[in-house]
Amino acid sequence: MLLRLRTGLTGLDYDAILGIAKELGYEHRFLDEARTLLELRGQPRAGARGRLEENAVVAQVLDSSDAPELHERRGRPDTLVRVRSAAFGRSQASLIAGPCAVESSERLFEIADAVRAAGATLLRGGAFKPRSSPHSFQGLGTEALAWLDEARARTGLGVVTEVLDPRDVDRVAVVTDVFQIGSRSMGYAPLLQEVARVGKPVLLKRGMAATAREFLLAAEYVLAAGNEQVLLCERGIRGFDNTTRNVLDVGAVAWLKKHTHLPVVVDPSHAAGRADLVPALARAGIAAGADGLIVEVHPRPCEARSDGAQAVSYADIARIAAEARAILALDGRTLSSLQGPAPTPGTATDDNRRAPRKEPACDVR
Ligand code: PEP
Ligand code: MN
Numbered sequence: 001m002l003l004r005l006r007t008g009l010t011g012l013d014y015d016a017i018l019g020i021a022k023e024l025g026y027e028h029r030f031l032d033e034a035r036t037l038l039e040l041r042g043q044p045r046a047g048a049r050g051r052l053e054e055n056a057v058v059a060q061v062l063d064s065s066d067a068p069e070l071h072e073r074r075g076r077p078d079t080l081v082r083v084r085s086a087a088f089g090r091s092q093a094s095l096i097a098g099p100c101a102v103e104s105s106e107r108l109f110e111i112a113d114a115v116r117a118a119g120a121t122l123l124r125g126g127a128f129k130p131r132s133s134p135h136s137f138q139g140l141g142t143e144a145l146a147w148l149d150e151a152r153a154r155t156g157l158g159v160v161t162e163v164l165d166p167r168d169v170d171r172v173a174v175v176t177d178v179f180q181i182g183s184r185s186m187g188y189a190p191l192l193q194e195v196a197r198v199g200k201p202v203l204l205k206r207g208m209a210a211t212a213r214e215f216l217l218a219a220e221y222v223l224a225a226g227n228e229q230v231l232l233c234e235r236g237i238r239g240f241d242n243t244t245r246n247v248l249d250v251g252a253v254a255w256l257k258k259h260t261h262l263p264v265v266v267d268p269s270h271a272a273g274r275a276d277l278v279p280a281l282a283r284a285g286i287a288a289g290a291d292g293l294i295v296e297v298h299p300r301p302c303e304a305r306s307d308g309a310q311a312v313s314y315a316d317i318a319r320i321a322a323e324a325r326a327i328l329a330l331d332g333r334t335l336s337s338l339q340g341p342a343p344t345p346g347t348a349t350d351d352n353r354r355a356p357r358k359e360p361a362c363d364v365r
Contacts (some may be wrong), residue, residue: 100304
């Protein structure tokens, strides 16, 4: 490990940092006369980087190759996360689709049938909604969980739903196949540790102002608790321009695929904030290497109780699936599918790829 120390350190400062290095089992040597470049050698130890990074005499960790963290790839193959018929990682990708929030049993079952036919293998839908305003719709809670359970029984789709409060983890665990941790909760360690304990896969959304490193350190909480089934979800970060709701960080998607062994899922809906841009961002996410998509779908966006403007139609979700399949095939990858009757094939021809997409509308679609 290579550390750059601050300048103007006292003898006591050197004693302190060398004492910690010794305690961690490292041999040390200074690489320059001014004693600012400190090389540490020894057995790789998880946690060593954090201990040194936080020390006041360390200006920067220049190389941490022998202080591994659990998310790091270090030559490992992709971690494959399997959930019922869905698989994320290696050469497999999956589509998660459904409403932003669960609104009624009838609407949920109708959307579940439609996204299943389009090629999704997992159904999303919030029972507990993390809203910016306490006055906005907060989700239907326990009732919605029961409908998600029923939707799974009817369709065979696995369930992805958000948990906001560590006190709700056990009741959400009874229903969900994947815990969603929302952008607003990404760095909330007690929640991460509580969901990790259950042992089910965790879809961890990147905080809207989190660096890629902060995102990975949040994932590290789940991994360090002994749960390796983490799906990293890039959902756009806050930018200066409100043309789109957030800025989809496709560069981070490509970087995460190199730097970690964890599967990456792209959420084009919360990145775009408007339905007509969602298919393009979905294509970009898969092309950048994502192992899956999570997309919001609603047949009547004007009736949606949250995020209606970014919900795509049934026709669009089928097309998004078809386009994802076509892009994955270029890489020798496939989109997972449910056993049983084949999904309605959407065809990604040049013609329909270029067809203009309408602004979000409120008519029946
Ligand atoms: C959602 O998935 O509906 C949601 C609230 O997402 P995010 O946490 O990314 O804002
Ligand atoms: Mn939403």
